Amino acid sequence: xxxxxxxxxxxxxxxxxxxxxxxxxxxxxxxxxxxxxxxxxxxxxxxxxxxxxxxxxxxxxxxxxxxxxxxxxxxxxxxxxxxxxxxxxxxxxxxxxxxxxxxxxxxxxxxxxxxxxxxxxxxxxxxxxxxxxxxxxxxxxxxxxxxxxxxxxxxxxxxxxxxxxxxxxxxxxxxxxxxxxxxxxxxxxxxxxxxxxxxxxxxxxxxxxxxxxxxxxxxxxxxxxxxxxxxxxxxxxxxxxxxxxxxxxxxxxxxxxxxxxxxxxxxxxxxxxxxxxxxxxxxxxxxxxxxxxxxxxxxxxxxxxxxxxxxxxxxxxxxxxxxxxxxxxxxxxxxxxxxxxxxxxxxxxxxxxxxxxxxxxxxxxxxxxxxxxxxxxxxxxxxxxxxxxxxxxxxxxxxxxxxxxxxxxxxxxxxxxxxxxxxxxxxxxxxxxxxxxxxxxxxxxxxxxxxxxxxxxxxxxxxxxxxxxxxxxxxxxxxxxxxxxxxxxxxxxxxxxxxxxxxxxxxxxxxxxxxxxxxxxxxxxxxxxxxxx
Numbered sequence: 001x002x003x004x005x006x007x008x009x010x011x012x013x014x015x016x017x018x019x020x021x022x023x024x025x026x027x028x029x030x031x032x033x034x035x036x037x038x039x040x041x042x043x044x045x046x047x048x049x050x051x052x053x054x055x056x057x058x059x060x061x062x063x064x065x066x067x068x069x070x071x072x073x074x075x076x077x078x079x080x081x082x083x084x085x086x087x088x089x090x091x092x093x094x095x096x097x098x099x100x101x102x103x104x105x106x107x108x109x110x111x112x113x114x115x116x117x118x119x120x121x122x123x124x125x126x127x128x129x130x131x132x133x134x135x136x137x138x139x140x141x142x143x144x145x146x147x148x149x150x151x152x153x154x155x156x157x158x159x160x161x162x163x164x165x166x167x168x169x170x171x172x173x174x175x176x177x178x179x180x181x182x183x184x185x186x187x188x189x190x191x192x193x194x195x196x197x198x199x200x201x202x203x204x205x206x207x208x209x210x211x212x213x214x215x216x217x218x219x220x221x222x223x224x225x226x227x228x229x230x231x232x233x234x235x236x237x238x239x240x241x242x243x244x245x246x247x248x249x250x251x252x253x254x255x256x257x258x259x260x261x262x263x264x265x266x267x268x269x270x271x272x273x274x275x276x277x278x279x280x281x282x283x284x285x286x287x288x289x290x291x292x293x294x295x296x297x298x299x300x301x302x303x304x305x306x307x308x309x310x311x312x313x314x315x316x317x318x319x320x321x322x323x324x325x326x327x328x329x330x331x332x333x334x335x336x337x338x339x340x341x342x343x344x345x346x347x348x349x350x351x352x353x354x355x356x357x358x359x360x361x362x363x364x365x366x367x368x369x370x371x372x373x374x375x376x377x378x379x380x381x382x383x384x385x386x387x388x389x390x391x392x393x394x395x396x397x398x399x400x401x402x403x404x405x406x407x408x409x410x411x412x413x414x415x416x417x418x419x420x421x422x423x424x425x426x427x428x429x430x431x432x433x434x435x436x437x438x439x440x441x442x443x444x445x446x447x448x449x450x451x452x453x454x455x456x457x458x459x460x461x462x463x464x465x466x467x468x469x470x471x472x473x474x475x476x477x478x479x480x481x482x483x484x485x486x487x488x489x490x491x492x493x494x495x496x497x498x499x500x501x502x503x504x505x506x507x508x509x510x511x512x513x514x515x516x517x518x519x520x521x522x523x524x525x526x527x528x529x530x531x532x533x
Contacts, residue, residue, distance in 0.1 A: 001173045001466040003180065003205070003431075005458045007031065007041050010437040010477065012211055012373055013062035017182065017433075018045055021171040022150035027054045028167065028182050028207075032065025032096075034347060036375025038437055040478040042461040049074030053147055056081035057184025058164035059088035059249060065096055068128035075132070080147065082155050083138040084163025087289045088249055090133050095248075095282040097122075097129035099348050141165065159187025159197040160409050161250045162290055166200055171466065178466045181427075183208035185434070186411040186419050188217065192257050193290075193312070195299040197411065199422030205466060206427045208420060209410075210435030211371070213443030217412040224404055225258050229267035231365060231402055236271040236336040240363030240399070245351045245378055247344035248283035250409055251370050253290045255340055256313040257302065263315045277330050279321040279341040279350050287313060331357040344370045346377035355381075356390045364399040369407050374436065416443070421451060428469055432457045 007016035007029075014033035019026040025046050033041075044051070048070050056079060057063055067079065067089075081089065100122035107120040139145050139155050146152045150172050155165035167182045181203040189196045235242050246252045259276055266272045278284060290313065302312040321327050327350050330339060339358075341351040358364040359381075372379035377388060381401060388395050411419065420430060430453050432444040440457045447453040458464075461475030 001171055001176075001178060002472065003207075003464045003466055004042075004045050005431070005433065005460055005462045005464075005475075006044065007033070007460065008062070008434045009039070009041075009458055009460045009462070010433075010435070010440045011038055012371075012434060012436055014041065015057075015063045015434055016041075016066075017207060019151075019169070019171065019180075020045070022173045024052045024148060024150050025050050026151065027051055027070075028169075029057055029063040029184075030054060030066045030070055031063040032061050034062055034345060034376065035373030035379065037480050039460060040480050042475070047074065049076070051075050052077045053151070054079040055153060055167050055169070055182075056085055056089070057158075057167060057182060058161045059085045059092055060161060060185070060247075061092060061096055063184075064089055064093065067132045068093055068097055068124040071132035071135070072124045072128040075135075077135065078137050078147075079132065079135050080137045080139055080145065080153060082141060082163040082165050084289065084293045085165070086136045086138040086163075087293070088161075088163060088286060089136060091282060091285045091289070092249060093129040093133055094126065097124060097126045100124060101126065103348070156200055157195050157198045158184050159189075159191060159194050160185040161187075162194065162253075162293060166197075168200060168203070173467065176467055178204045180205040180207065180466065182206075183419065185209055185211065185409070186416060188408055188411055189415060191254070191299070191409070193254060193298055193302045197415070197419060199419060201422065201424045203423060203427045205429050205431070205464075206420065206423070207431045207433060208416070210416065210432050210440050210443040211410045212408065212412045212439075213416055213432075213435050213446070214439045215412055216414060217408065218405070222405065222407070224407060225261045225265075226267065227404060228258055228367075229262045231367060232262070232268045232274065232338065233271065235363070235365040235400070236268065236274060238363040239336060240361060240365060241337050241339060241358055242365045242367055243339045243341070243351075243354050243358045243399075244367045244369060245344050245346050245355075246283070246340050246342060247370055248280045248342040249286040251344060252278065252280070252283040252340055252342070253287055253313050254409075255369060256287070256315075256318070259318075259338065260312060260315040263317065271336065273317060274337060275317050275319055275333075275335060276315075276338040277319050277321055277340065279327050279330060279339060279354070281322050283340065283342055284320045284322060327353065330354070344378070345372055346381070352377075352390055355388075356393070356395055358399055359388065359390075360396045360398050362398045362400070366399050366401050368401075368403040371408060371410065413443070413446075417447070417451065420447065420453060426453055428454060429464075430455045431464075 002020040004018040006018055007014035015029040015031040017028040104120045104122040111118055141155055141157050144152055144154045152170040154168040158164050158166045166184050169180050171178050181200050187197050305312040339354050341354050343349045368382055372382050432440055432455055444455040444457040448455045459475045459477045463473040465472045
């Protein structure tokens with residue numbers, strides 16, 4: 001009965017944990033890394049085709065974005081998630097596949113124009129996304145589901161995103177049962193749309209996130225409605241646009257909720273009829289899913305509005321852009337406006353076009369409303385860079401750069417502490433993951449010293465035996481090596497896969513006599529020595 005840490009260890013994105021019990025191979029999340037990666041991740045401990053089940057905490061791409069790649073490499077098991085997460089994944093994974101394919105096509109066109117012979121393949125295709133979507137299994141909050149004799153799970157509303165959950169996992173092997181809880185991303189309290197995180201009371205082991213483990217949100221939730229209204233008025237008075245890079249799922253719907261109030265209460269004097277453009281097909285589809293799940297997932301004032309027959313995320317002047325032509329037309333409309341577009345970290349999607357058209361204009365405002373990972377374009381702009389490159393063109397940053405402070409779908413340090421201290425008895429071990437290097441280590445130390453929790457912040461590759469309660473292998477951090485040329489990435493991936501196959505072969509003959517093995521080992525070592533030089 002093993003737990004192996006694969007991704008988002010001393011890093012924020014690329015969440016992935018591996019469980020092995022009674023011959024079954026399970027992943028908890030399989031997310032895409034975003035922004036700068038500080039440490040190398042170990043490959044999956046087994047080939048993708050050997051994975052039996054995947055459990056998803058929520059639909060964000062840094063928790064689900066590699067599922068189509070898993071399918072492309074042979075996975076044919078089942079993926080368990082909440083009803084709303086299944087709905088969101090069905091659109092988000094297709095969107096991610098579309099981006100992979102479009103970017104590969106763009107790079108290949110560029111290579112052809114420059115007479116380069118290097119072809120680029122997408123990480124995965126739409127067919128791969130469709131394949132894994134068919135393997136999604138919806139589950140209801142609070143219901144125990146026996147997935148196989150070795151594993152039972154239960155999803156609990158954690159308040160981070162529509163459908164997000166912490167997952168209770170009961171593992172049974174050789175007559176012994178252990179319970180491990182994966183926190184997923186713990187939500188901020190008093191979210192205008194979603195429930196507060198529901199605590200879990202018992203666990204032998206806990207794997208918990210630490211994204212905001214070094215910071216505190218305001219004691220009183222900021223008045224985002226009036227703060228946003230003031231930003232809109234100042235910008236519109238200058239004749240500019242307010243461009244909001246926003247995650248298509250979650251943050252866009254929250255912003256629509258605030259904008260509806262601003263419109264209803266006529267808080268932008270002189271510009272009461274300002275238009276709002278949601279320029280993201282994914283955001284439009286996600287908004288529909290939010291509306292479909294509003295009874296089960298909405299809370300507080302939003303739910304009260306629903307009961308009164310009022311749509312809390314819709315209003316007059318809201319315009320939805322679906323096609324590329326509709327998207328392009330937005331930037332040729334002179335009327336001051338709000339543009340909500342994905343991606344939230346400005347790494348891909350239509351937001352990059354809107355930044356190209358608005359970043360250089362001092363009358364405009366670029367408003368950030370979510371976490372910006374290190375190394376992303378969004379983080380560079382927030383940190384005050386003077387110039388960025390978009391579509392091969394240098395763009396001066398002259399627009400006003402603002403951020404709605406404390407606006408986050410993540411719990412702050414106190415929220416994280418409240419959640420882990422909600423267990424009736426302290427777990428035997430609390431594994432702290434999903435945070436920047438210093439944050440992850442610092443939060444684990446805080447829990448250990450101030451709250452007497454038995455914490456450990458593992459690096460990728462760490463192996464823990466859940467039955468004995470002991471570390472089987474303690475991995476050390478492996479810094480990411482800067483690659484000289486990006487074109488080598490495909491070859492590197494092939495080499496890594498070949499190395500994994502070789503490792504599996506070697507494991508298979510462990511202990512068996514073979515007079516050629518010594519010679520083979522010498523050849524491999526010699527080759528490694530040459531590469532290091």
